Amino acid sequence: MNYTGLKALELAKLIREKQITSKEVTMGFIERIKQKNVKLNAFVNEEFEGAIKTAENCDNILAIGGKELSPLFGVPIALKANMCSEGTKVTCCSKILENYISPYDATVVEKIKKAGMPILGKCNMDEFAMGSSTENSVNGPSLNPWDNSRIPGGSSGGSSVAVAAGLSPLALGSDTGGSIRQPAACCGVVGLKPTYGRVSRYGLVAFASSLDQIGPFSGDIEDNAALLEIIAGYDKRDSTSINKEVPAYSKYLNKSLKGMKIAMPKEYFIKGGLAPDVLEALNSSVEIFKKLGAEFEQVSLPHTEYCLATYYIIATAEASSNLARYDGVHYGYRKKDSKSLIEMMTKSRAEGFGNEVKRRIMLGTYVLSAGYYDAYYLKAQKVRTLIKRDFDRVFEKFDCVLTPTTPASAFKLGEKILDPIQMYLSDIFTISANLAGVPAISLPCGLSDNKLPVGLQLIGKPFMEGELFTLAHAFEKAYGWKNTVNTEV
Numbered sequence: 001m002n003y004t005g006l007k008a009l010e011l012a013k014l015i016r017e018k019q020i021t022s023k024e025v026t027m028g029f030i031e032r033i034k035q036k037n038v039k040l041n042a043f044v045n046e047e048f049e050g051a052i053k054t055a056e057n058c059d060n061i062l063a064i065g066g067k068e069l070s071p072l073f074g075v076p077i078a079l080k081a082n083m084c085s086e087g088t089k090v091t092c093c094s095k096i097l098e099n100y101i102s103p104y105d106a107t108v109v110e111k112i113k114k115a116g117m118p119i120l121g122k123c124n125m126d127e128f129a130m131g132s133s134t135e136n137s138v139n140g141p142s143l144n145p146w147d148n149s150r151i152p153g154g155s156s157g158g159s160s161v162a163v164a165a166g167l168s169p170l171a172l173g174s175d176t177g178g179s180i181r182q183p184a185a186c187c188g189v190v191g192l193k194p195t196y197g198r199v200s201r202y203g204l205v206a207f208a209s210s211l212d213q214i215g216p217f218s219g220d221i222e223d224n225a226a227l228l229e230i231i232a233g234y235d236k237r238d239s240t241s242i243n244k245e246v247p248a249y250s251k252y253l254n255k256s257l258k259g260m261k262i263a264m265p266k267e268y269f270i271k272g273g274l275a276p277d278v279l280e281a282l283n284s285s286v287e288i289f290k291k292l293g294a295e296f297e298q299v300s301l302p303h304t305e306y307c308l309a310t311y312y313i314i315a316t317a318e319a320s321s322n323l324a325r326y327d328g329v330h331y332g333y334r335k336k337d338s339k340s341l342i343e344m345m346t347k348s349r350a351e352g353f354g355n356e357v358k359r360r361i362m363l364g365t366y367v368l369s370a371g372y373y374d375a376y377y378l379k380a381q382k383v384r385t386l387i388k389r390d391f392d393r394v395f396e397k398f399d400c401v402l403t404p405t406t407p408a409s410a411f412k413l414g415e416k417i418l419d420p421i422q423m424y425l426s427d428i429f430t431i432s433a434n435l436a437g438v439p440a441i442s443l444p445c446g447l448s449d450n451k452l453p454v455g456l457q458l459i460g461k462p463f464m465e466g467e468l469f470t471l472a473h474a475f476e477k478a479y480g481w482k483n484t485v486n487t488e489v
């Protein structure tokens with residue numbers, strides 16, 4: 001039997017009821033990866049041996065009647081290549097970390113292991129999570145399973161491809177400006193960026209620390225909620241983690257939307273800003289929500305036009321500081337035969353980092369430098385507060401904000417790689433949630449004219465991931481999305 005089309009919670013149920021073993025399931029996905037990954041390039045580091053060992057362990061625990069097992073016990077998962085897991089390569093798809101082996105587990109990895117989930121390996125990404133297409137990966141791009149000539153989105157493109165193409169039932173990604181939601185939209189899967197502070201960043205290789213958040217990829221909402229429940233929670237090793245109880249997210253599913261209020265920000269629907277087929281899918285989705293009892297109103301988030309500029313100042317400033325540690329001494333790549341320490345560091349960084357990462361480091365050091373700090377970095381921080389206040393105001397009256405996830409469906413490989421501004425514009429609808437620190441989910445809501453998935457984004461109040469699941473789940477049931485590529489041979 002082929003298990004790759006089944007959802008994670010179904011697999012978990014079959015495993016718990018001993019109709020199949022975790023090892024059989026894990027081997028099934030490993031087989032699928034072996035068949036498909038050569039082409040799709042979703043995994044950059046296969047960790048099959050460890051996965052099989054975990055699966056066998058799970059089966060042993062079940063055999064002796066193990067109790068209080070996690071809801072995803074025995075179900076395999078894939079990680080993004082920027083998450084530390086002990087004894088494995090964590091490269092961030094950069095040459096500078098090509099040989100880095102993590103000596104410890106990230107908190108999310110600890111939680112995944114505790115939940116009894118075999119880790120299949122690490123997934124492809126844009127180098128240090130900088131990009132929207134996975135084309136900035138030292139391992140080469142991943143391909144969109146819906147159309148192999150197109151990008152899968154990024155930076156967590158490998159994770160979204162893994163789930164979309166049935167190489168893994170679940171995956172984790174990280175989202176600094178859209179890197180979970182944008183690839184989820186491009187590949188027709190569900191991706192959630194939790195509230196800043198909901199999931200520990202301990203052991204996530206930092207890109208922009210005030211924006212980064214880890215979140216789940218899944219085939220549907222129910223699986224997403226189950227995985228978030230496992231990875232969320234307070235962690236004293238992350239000083240920005242918030243000590244707030246993790247709700248039982250499954251309790252937020254199968255609820256009525258009657259009386260729920262959804263805001264549509266007019267700045268996200270401006271003429272010419274959206275591909276007509278994306279707009280059409282969004283409009284039909286709104287009709288579905290209305291039939292389910294939700295109420296809509298147009299609102300304004302007046303500082304939206306400053307989001308992109310604000311993001312690219314704050315994110316690059318933080319990145320330039322975070323990436324200073326890659327100096328040829330502490331980690332990874334070192335240029336040999338240098339005559340001085342400075343030469344060694346300069347050459348290690350020059351050869352170890354790719355072009356986009358260098359561009360960000362230069363931008364970041366520029367906006368932080370004496371004389372420019374006030375004009376750029378400080379100003380951006382102030383605008384960030386205004387952006388956050390826009391959301392606070394809307395959330396006084398509304399349960400969530402509905403927008404498209406991306407301005408268009410997946411673009412062609414190579415189409416934007418030489419034009420950074422065009423590439424940055426793919427995140428125009430997703431970065432505001434990171435700047436405001438609020439949760440946001442992308443879920444499939446239709447097909448474009450050329451039969452590619454289109455994503456719908458719901459942005460929620462801080463720590464109200466549950467409400468997002470309520471809305472998304474009701475929509476998902478009413479709309480009935482069909483993934484046609486996860487079982488394709």
Ligand code: GLN
Nearest residue numbers: 129130131176177178179
């Ligand atoms: N595409 C955006 C960037 O390149 C967002 C990346 C991310 O969320 N990690 O910065």
